[in-house]
Amino acid sequence: MKSLGNTRRSFAPWTDPDATPFITFRNVTKTFGDFTAVDNLTLDIYHREFFALLGASGCGKSTLLRMLAGFEKPTSGEIILDGQNIAGIPPYRRPVNMMFQSYALFPHMTVESNIGFGLRQDGMPKSQIAERVAQMLKLVKLEQFAKRKPHQLSGGQRQRVALARSLAKRPKVLLLDEPLGALDKKLREETQFELMDLQQELGLTFVVVTHDQEEAMTMADRIAVMSHGEVIQVATPAEIYEAPNSRFVADFIGDVNILEGKVTASGNGRVELAGADGLTIRAASGEIPANGVSTGFAIRPEKLRVDRAAPADPGVNAVEGEVWDIGYLGDMTVFHIRLANGKVLKASMLNARREVEDPIVYDEKVWVSFDETAGVVLRD
Amino acid sequence: MRNLGSALFSRLVIIVPYVWLLFFFLVPFFIVFRISLSTMAIAQPPYVPVFGFADGLSGFIGKLGELHFDNFLWLTEDALYINAYLSSLWIAGVSTILALLIGYPVAYGMAKAPRALRPTLLMLVILPFWTSFLIRVYAWIAILKPEGLLNQFLMGIGVINDPLIIINTNWALYIGIVYSYLPFMVLPIYSTLEKLDHSLIEAAQDLGAPPVSAFWKITFPLSVPGVVAGCMLVFIPAVGEFVIPDLLGGSQTLMIGKTLWNEFNANRDWPVSAAVATILLLILVVPIVFFQNAQAKAEEKGR
Amino acid sequence: MNNTWSRFNIVSVVLGFAFLYLPILLLVIFSFNESKLVTVWAGFSTKWYVSLFHNQGLIDAAWVTIRVALLAASVATVLGTMAALALVRYTRFRGRLLFSGMVYAPLVMPEVITGLSLLLLFVAIGFDRGFWTVTLAHITFSMCFVTVVVQSRLLSFDRSIEEAAMDLGATPVRTFFQVTLPIIAPAVLSGWMLALTLSLDDLVIASFTSGPGATTLPMKIYSQVRLGVTPEINAACTILIGLVAIGVLVASILTKRRAVQQERDERAAFAAG
Numbered sequence: 001m002k003s004l005g006n007t008r009r010s011f012a013p014w015t016d017p018d019a020t021p022f023i024t025f026r027n028v029t030k031t032f033g034d035f036t037a038v039d040n041l042t043l044d045i046y047h048r049e050f051f052a053l054l055g056a057s058g059c060g061k062s063t064l065l066r067m068l069a070g071f072e073k074p075t076s077g078e079i080i081l082d083g084q085n086i087a088g089i090p091p092y093r094r095p096v097n098m099m100f101q102s103y104a105l106f107p108h109m110t111v112e113s114n115i116g117f118g119l120r121q122d123g124m125p126k127s128q129i130a131e132r133v134a135q136m137l138k139l140v141k142l143e144q145f146a147k148r149k150p151h152q153l154s155g156g157q158r159q160r161v162a163l164a165r166s167l168a169k170r171p172k173v174l175l176l177d178e179p180l181g182a183l184d185k186k187l188r189e190e191t192q193f194e195l196m197d198l199q200q201e202l203g204l205t206f207v208v209v210t211h212d213q214e215e216a217m218t219m220a221d222r223i224a225v226m227s228h229g230e231v232i233q234v235a236t237p238a239e240i241y242e243a244p245n246s247r248f249v250a251d252f253i254g255d256v257n258i259l260e261g262k263v264t265a266s267g268n269g270r271v272e273l274a275g276a277d278g279l280t281i282r283a284a285s286g287e288i289p290a291n292g293v294s295t296g297f298a299i300r301p302e303k304l305r306v307d308r309a310a311p312a313d314p315g316v317n318a319v320e321g322e323v324w325d326i327g328y329l330g331d332m333t334v335f336h337i338r339l340a341n342g343k344v345l346k347a348s349m350l351n352a353r354r355e356v357e358d359p360i361v362y363d364e365k366v367w368v369s370f371d372e373t374a375g376v377v378l379r380d
Numbered sequence: 381m382r383n384l385g386s387a388l389f390s391r392l393v394i395i396v397p398y399v400w401l402l403f404f405f406l407v408p409f410f411i412v413f414r415i416s417l418s419t420m421a422i423a424q425p426p427y428v429p430v431f432g433f434a435d436g437l438s439g440f441i442g443k444l445g446e447l448h449f450d451n452f453l454w455l456t457e458d459a460l461y462i463n464a465y466l467s468s469l470w471i472a473g474v475s476t477i478l479a480l481l482i483g484y485p486v487a488y489g490m491a492k493a494p495r496a497l498r499p500t501l502l503m504l505v506i507l508p509f510w511t512s513f514l515i516r517v518y519a520w521i522a523i524l525k526p527e528g529l530l531n532q533f534l535m536g537i538g539v540i541n542d543p544l545i546i547i548n549t550n551w552a553l554y555i556g557i558v559y560s561y562l563p564f565m566v567l568p569i570y571s572t573l574e575k576l577d578h579s580l581i582e583a584a585q586d587l588g589a590p591p592v593s594a595f596w597k598i599t600f601p602l603s604v605p606g607v608v609a610g611c612m613l614v615f616i617p618a619v620g621e622f623v624i625p626d627l628l629g630g631s632q633t634l635m636i637g638k639t640l641w642n643e644f645n646a647n648r649d650w651p652v653s654a655a656v657a658t659i660l661l662l663i664l665v666v667p668i669v670f671f672q673n674a675q676a677k678a679e680e681k682g683r
Numbered sequence: 684m685n686n687t688w689s690r691f692n693i694v695s696v697v698l699g700f701a702f703l704y705l706p707i708l709l710l711v712i713f714s715f716n717e718s719k720l721v722t723v724w725a726g727f728s729t730k731w732y733v734s735l736f737h738n739q740g741l742i743d744a745a746w747v748t749i750r751v752a753l754l755a756a757s758v759a760t761v762l763g764t765m766a767a768l769a770l771v772r773y774t775r776f777r778g779r780l781l782f783s784g785m786v787y788a789p790l791v792m793p794e795v796i797t798g799l800s801l802l803l804l805f806v807a808i809g810f811d812r813g814f815w816t817v818t819l820a821h822i823t824f825s826m827c828f829v830t831v832v833v834q835s836r837l838l839s840f841d842r843s844i845e846e847a848a849m850d851l852g853a854t855p856v857r858t859f860f861q862v863t864l865p866i867i868a869p870a871v872l873s874g875w876m877l878a879l880t881l882s883l884d885d886l887v888i889a890s891f892t893s894g895p896g897a898t899t900l901p902m903k904i905y906s907q908v909r910l911g912v913t914p915e916i917n918a919a920c921t922i923l924i925g926l927v928a929i930g931v932l933v934a935s936i937l938t939k940r941r942a943v944q945q946e947r948d949e950r951a952a953f954a955a956g
Binding site for chain 1 (some may be wrong): 757827841843846847848849850851852853854855857861862865945948949951952
């Protein structure tokens, strides 16, 4: 099997059946009154992994993080950290630290006393605290801000103080709740890479909660896509994007076209679908449902080709349509192609050249084509 | 050990103020009620206890038959008390309406003041709270007296020829109550008006409502919670007011707080004053519960 | 809300404030009156202030009042802060409804009822009336005001700051003393000041619950006022008003300066950002 995208590094303990997970949620349920925030969830996270919990607000991702930090107790099930069931341990005795969405810096303390707060709670000698605080300030490049109060810092600086404070105690796991949510776009992109470098350097396990798929894709080794208190798919960013296991994941991550169809032939890792949209889809990736099953086929806009002529190779999937809308985004152009039955497909083409002779325009008849491995057959 | 400390801390935070209020706030009401059912005696304390703490439960039941509702009957038979209750409600009601009529435009004007000026105005409304209530009432005596400053001023500019008799009338009470409680009316109204999104009024005007009708259709309805809170804060304490009727109202005015005080201090009839207090409390229970619900709702919202 | 400040608005604000301040202003002016009559101006004099300082009864009463107020306000602040924490932090405990009822009811309870009921309590348990009974009574009615002030601060408190402290290893008790209390300190302080003023000001409850040797200043003023308006009382009132005005002015200048400093810092941080 070909690789789906490039992985950042050859780090994949989850593929090793003998590897012991560092954190395990086993059949964890959390209810608030009638509301089930986390529903019988089982999940493994490995040592030194950068793990992202991704989902819309209210999907249970924050509750999961707060259970790991100790602010919520699971209604049932167990949470195991480094071989120990931590369900009954209060937050102030857990070897995990959290970086809060609001940063939660202590407004009445200077930057250095904020960073040293956790060390003082442990009764560490003063000289050692000073040393560790200095080390942390250097790590986040805030040496000259040690004596400032939080309100004298910019948003980005506050974020780094919060990070330094949560790392000062050298926790086994660092929990990050929407760590970049309060930063503007440009700073956010820079900080994403800083966080990744830091995690590599310190060799810590990071669990990050985010609703921003780009953030999750950029930083995480693996992503758990959550919805209504359940994990829908746990996989690497590339797998999540290129091989979503369900309509929900396909739709949630990035832009996607979903074509409906009924399986007319299947076997040998190949599926043929009679599309409801007037085309026959031959697919060689994704699920392999039995004959006669109605299912969906997901294909990303950039995997579609738009041409005036029909493809020469009859083995290529192709359908004719009409250009309905064109959106020029600079680096690429998005086409909305309307098929005969009214369905609109999104296709995006990279603008590799500055000048194009005779570009495709509105209302033109065009052919949309794609290879048999370009999309995936969905489970349902 | 540290866990135990934490649990103890959270228990303590609830239990200490709870027990304090039970003992110094709730228990006294039961004592008031108990004494209101006993008979007067010329002794110290000047009443015959109906049931003591020593009797226990059997004593309590045994003495139930000896309860005296005479004090309450006495209150219903003597027109003085009924009139005092009615006139308290009336005076408090009129004062509340007057305070609303004066307080609303002030609060509205404050809410529309330039943003930089508002904190100062707010402080100026709160400032009188910090000066003594007694002093503020006292200040009016010199103004309202027949030979007082108001009459001197009015006769000086020729508006009137004979001094107005204001002090020792209900008008003096209205002025005193409105004056003393005006900040209580202004503050809640101001805080609802200040939060009001001005684009709502712009939207109303954009849709064709002239300013006056925009005020009555948008601004006023949205400020009703503040108006209700303000009215409660003026009305409830005004009903039981003692200092204002005593200093400004003279011997003619009838207010229940003053009647209670006199019954207690001058006549030394503790059982009857306890009965007066019990009934006053019953009259105020409805607005107090109303006020508490509003408070609880605000508390829920703030959460 | 914002729009033009219309003439109607300005007039109503000016008249409202005139109504609030004119009586006090007149009282202050006539405390410097030469004449014994408080309604006829007969020239400037400070003789009433001099005679005030020779009035031992008033000075004794003032001393009692200050001691009661300092003690009552301090205890009320501790109890009121505890009650506020209980109401905000522990949303479910047995009898919470009764508890919140007991906290809010004294805010609107007529003073005659509170005073009478506390007096009857002290008589029933055989507690001699005096300094301590007034103090206990003042603690009880002023703690509820402290609760309301502290409660509103706690409601706008970012809970994640406390969670961060616990996450970093601070037990709930330490979290409270190292993080929560320093942050809510301004609200606790203004609660204390409110309780102090309420206690200094109270006439009715003190009259019911006080006994021989514990006459407070309002009680003393009240008994003299009943005999007639005198410039000496005006002078006493002016001193009280002056003290309050200075206190409020200093407090507001301090908070204003801090707010300005904070704003400047924030702007600087933003620019540096």
